[in-house]
Amino acid sequence: MTKWKLPHITKPINIIVGGYGSGKSEVSVNLARTLVLDQDFKNRPISILDLDIVNPYFRSREASVELEKLGIEAINPEGSEYYADLPIILPQIKGVIQNAQGTVICDVGGDDVGARVLSSLETSFHRKSYDMFLVLNANRPFTSSVASTQKLIGEIESSSRLRFSGIISNSHLMDYTTADTIIDGIKLSEAVSKEINLPITCICAETKILDLMTKNKIKYPVLPLNRSLLKPWE
Amino acid sequence: MAKVLMKGNEAIAEAAIKAGAKNYFCYPITPQTEVAEYLAKRMPEVGGVFLQGESELAVANMLFGAAATGKRVFTTSSSPGISLMQEAISYMAGAELPTVIVNIMRGGPGLGGILPAQSDYFQSVKGGGHGDYRLLVLAPSTIQEAVDLMMLSFHLADKYRNPVMMIGDGMIGQMMEPVEFPDKFEEDELPEKDWAITGAKGRKPKVAKSLFLDPHALEDNSWKLHAKYEEMKKHEIRFEKYKMSDKNEIMLVAYGTMARICQTAIDHLESEGISVGLFRPITLFPFPLQQIQDEAVKKNIKKVLVIEMSTAQMMEDVERAILGKKQIDFYGRTGGIVPSPEEVVNKIKGMVAKKAKSKKTAAKKTSKSKKKA
Structure with a gap:
């Protein structure tokens, strides 16, 4: 078992949004995997909804087989729509959200453009209670400062018609990530958190980096990541 | 500069700006649309032009016009979009206009699909348009290399007065890797663009064209182009x-x-x-x-x-x-x-x-x- 305190997920609907390439899909997949193993969530169904309508590749649906094996329900477009980058909302999506018995994780496309899909489901989200998390990678060009991140937050809230509940600090440089990358990322998340009064829900990092870090380095809950959405040669 | 994490499409866009290319014309198509999306944000910040045309045909002909002014110009598209641009690409090669064209390839033929492919090799390398012409074609395998080759493309286009094409399968556009940009793009000296159309005040008018009705003039032009391609074979082979x-x-x-x-x-x-x-x-x-x-x-x-x-x-x-x-x-x-x-x-x-x-x-x-x- 991990030495880290895991993020505290309390709501039935958990919406994962953020800038392009902030790592939303990887965070969603890992959050689902972590919750299914968490004793607190025992006997509660976990499902993951791929609501990415803007990216053509590297989407959480690619991890479906692996997640279903763990007992996580993965809801994706089927047939040839699986491969499309069209704005398709499956008819059963609203039902899944409204009838959710357990915990639902919604993986959403990047920026305000990707988050727009949420506004069509807004009433369903409000009927159930939801948390919406901002995945933040300080090493991405449009979220490298407090001002630019704040701008993105405003844009996403306006296009989704939903409000943020917390920040998931997910700073990384893929294989070039070091403990410093994580720490520097936390600094940006803290600055944003302070500026707009939004709590830090958790910190994400690959387990191999976390292994190198001592517990007192991070004062927030931690979601350890094991990458699922790999490039063909990885 | 420190490393940043970028999607291939974004990195290609930023590399063009670093190489001084501030005239971008485009028409969106998966899997390269993020280039356009990125430049729609960035071009106004650097005083450049972002223009979405009404079609790929329009875009390619805008490139012809803009390239004739001697400024660095470029477009990006994906397979079916590149097919639509072929006529103007042949015209630019014929008129010796430097341009950079990026093809983030998807599966074909026809409308095909949106996933990665390398099936536009013939189109890029053997001349997708008509006539005796060649493109200088570069193929990166990492995002950092895409950045480096994108900048180099502009240099080579100017050096040879010829369109340069950079091709990558869809993954080059879509995947993310850490990249580093130089503070300044260092390049060798280039010949003066005495052919550029900049307004004929106080000098004779210049014409950029690929129409040569006299067969001798057309043949001369084709052999002149051929000589450039032979020079490329001598100096530009990379592996x-x-x-x-x-x-x-x-x-x-x-x-x-x-x-x-x-x-x-x-x-x-x-x-x-x-x-x-x-x-x-x-x-x-x-x-x-x-x-x-x-x-x-x-x-x-x-x-x-x-x-x-x-x-x-x-x-x-x-x-x-x-x-x-x-x-x-x-x-x-x-x-x-x-x-x-x-x-x-x-x-x-x-x-x-x-x-x-x-x-x-x-x-x-x-x-x-x-x-x-």
């Missing part, structure tokens, strides 16, 4: 070798991200005692014909294996390089299916096993014939 040694039994030839899959396969085979090397062309025109031949004819190389995300296109250039001096085999997946390193490993193991088997049968035959004697 990279991976784990090539005199222990190799098999030599792979692959480009773009396909080469990275091959590298993973090579590392795996090495751990099992099978020695394989990789030759990766970076320029697809000019193609490293001689360099491939020099490696392939080496005694230790039993077979050459070409691997592509197509049904065998670069294969024809490798055949042209090797001229029947070594046996060539091919492995390919297409339509958006990316071969896995395991597939490549299995293909190579199959080749090695076959060879061992044929050696055995040959040995048996000799022992039999000895008995007979």
Whole structure:
């Protein structure tokens, strides 16, 4: 078992949004995997909804087989729509959200453009209670400062018609990530958190980096990541 | 500059700005649309022009006009979009206008699909448009290389007064990797653009055109272009070798991200005692014909294996390089299916096993014939 305190997920609907390439899909997949193993969530169904309508590749649906094996329900477009980058909302999506018995994780496309899909489901989200998390990678060009991140937050809230509940600090440089990358990322998340009064829900990092870090380095809950959405040669 | 994490499409866009290209015309198409999205944000910040045309035809002709002014201009598209631009690309080659065109390839033919492919090799390298012309074609395999080659493309376009095309399969556009940009793009000195149309105040008017009704003038122009392509063959061939040694039994030839899959396969085979090397062309025109031949004819190389995300296109250039001096085999997946390193490993193991088997049968035959004697 991990030495880290895991993020505290309390709501039935958990919406994962953020800038392009902030790592939303990887965070969603890992959050689902972590919750299914968490004793607190025992006997509660976990499902993951791929609501990415803007990216053509590297989407959480690619991890479906692996997640279903763990007992996580993965809801994706089927047939040839699986491969499309069209704005398709499956008819059963609203039902899944409204009838959710357990915990639902919604993986959403990047920026305000990707988050727009949420506004069509807004009433369903409000009927159930939801948390919406901002995945933040300080090493991405449009979220490298407090001002630019704040701008993105405003844009996403306006296009989704939903409000943020917390920040998931997910700073990384893929294989070039070091403990410093994580720490520097936390600094940006803290600055944003302070500026707009939004709590830090958790910190994400690959387990191999976390292994190198001592517990007192991070004062927030931690979601350890094991990458699922790999490039063909990885 | 510090490393940033970027999607290939964004990195290509930023690299163009770094190379001083501030005139971008585009029409969106998956999987390259993020280039346009990124530049729609960035161009106003750097005083550049972002213009979405009404179609790829319009975009390609905007490039012609803008390139004629001597400014650095570019577009990006994906396979079917690039097909639509071919007429204007041929015109720009004929009129000797420097342009940079990026093709983030998806599966074809026709409307095809949106997943990665390398099936526009012929279109890029053999002339997708009409007439006696060539494009200088570059193929990166990492996002950092895409950045470096994108900047270089603008230099080479100006150096040769010719359109340059950079091609990458969809993954080059969509995947994310850490990249570093130079503070300033350092390039060799270029000839003055005395051909640029900048307004004829106080001088004779200039014309940028590819129409030559007099056949002698047209022939002269074609031979002039030909001479430039010969110069490119002399000076611009680029390639990279991976784990090539005199222990190799098999030599792979692959480009773009396909080469990275091959590298993973090579590392795996090495751990099992099978020695394989990789030759990766970076320029697809000019193609490293001689360099491939020099490696392939080496005694230790039993077979050459070409691997592509197509049904065998670069294969024809490798055949042209090797001229029947070594046996060539091919492995390919297409339509958006990316071969896995395991597939490549299995293909190579199959080749090695076959060879061992044929050696055995040959040995048996000799022992039999000895008995007979």
